[in-house]
Amino acid sequence: GAGVSQSPRYKVAKRGQDVALRCDPISGHVSLFWYQQALGQGPEFLTYFQNEAQLDKSGLPSDRFFAERPEGSVSTLKIQRTQQEDSAVYLCASSLTGMNTEAFFGQGTRLTVV
Amino acid sequence: AQTVTQSQPEMSVQEAETVTLSCTYDTSESNYYLFWYKQPPSRQMILVIRQEAYKQQNATENRFSVNFQKAAKSFSLKISDSQLGDTAMYFCAFLRGRGSGSRLTFGEGTQLTVNP
Numbered sequence: 001g002a003g004v005s006q007s008p009r010y011k012v013a014k015r016g017q018d019v020a021l022r023c024d025p026i027s028g029h030v031s032l033f034w035y036q037q038a039l040g041q042g043p044e045f046l047t048y049f050q051n052e053a054q055l056d057k058s059g060l061p062s063d064r065f066f067a068e069r070p071e072g073s074v075s076t077l078k079i080q081r082t083q084q085e086d087s088a089v090y091l092c093a094s095s096l097t098g099m100n101t102e103a104f105f106g107q108g109t110r111l112t113v114v
Numbered sequence: 115a116q117t118v119t120q121s122q123p124e125m126s127v128q129e130a131e132t133v134t135l136s137c138t139y140d141t142s143e144s145n146y147y148l149f150w151y152k153q154p155p156s157r158q159m160i161l162v163i164r165q166e167a168y169k170q171q172n173a174t175e176n177r178f179s180v181n182f183q184k185a186a187k188s189f190s191l192k193i194s195d196s197q198l199g200d201t202a203m204y205f206c207a208f209l210r211g212r213g214s215g216s217r218l219t220f221g222e223g224t225q226l227t228v229n230p
Binding site: 033035040041042043044045048056057072088089091102103105106108110 | 118156157158159160161164166197205206217218219221222
């Protein structure tokens with residue numbers, strides 16, 4: 001596609017619900033990153049994929065967070081039993097190789113847990 | 115671990131004037147990259163300018179330029195001839211130079227407002 005696409009753009013979840021956030025990277029991009037951006041803060045790294053392999057998940061804040069990229073293209077970030085502190089913008093970025101090449105960001109999903 | 119600090123939460127400038135946003139970082143790496151990203155209300159991060167640490171020459175992109183002081187670990191962004199469309203959140207970011215999948219470390223951001 002022309003750019004990184006994320007859906008939904010907005011998601012409101014009741015506390016305790018499970019949510020799934022989708023990221024469609026730029027076609028052919030090997031690397032895919034997820035970041036979490038709290039209100040008024042800079043983005044913070046969550047996890048990294050190279051093709052279908054999740055090579056780094058050190059930024060995931062708890063075992064309620066799970067990400068996958070089964071065919072090396074579309075990725076899903078799943079949050080189980082959402083809590084209020086999970087409210088944030090979730091940004092996805094992709095890059096051609098990940099070796100210091102430019103990362104292109106999507107517009108993010110704003111998750112609000114009520 | 116790397117840290118990036120932006121000490122100016124908010125800045126404002128008059129249209130057509132020049133403004134400088136500050137950024138300092140801390141790292142033990144010798145090979146790295148520094149970036150300035152712009153995030154308008156649409157939330158999409160847009161790359162403004164990039165600097166390789168091994169290059170002594172400061173990067174320039176049209177109205178945007180940086181002052182990269184490696185010894186001081188300082189990386190400021192200068193915006194000349196400010197335009198209303200420059201109004202956005204600006205983030206300084208660090209990328210380690212070695213290894214694939216190196217994640218970006220962002221500062222806290224500076225909200226820039228360009229006034230007509």
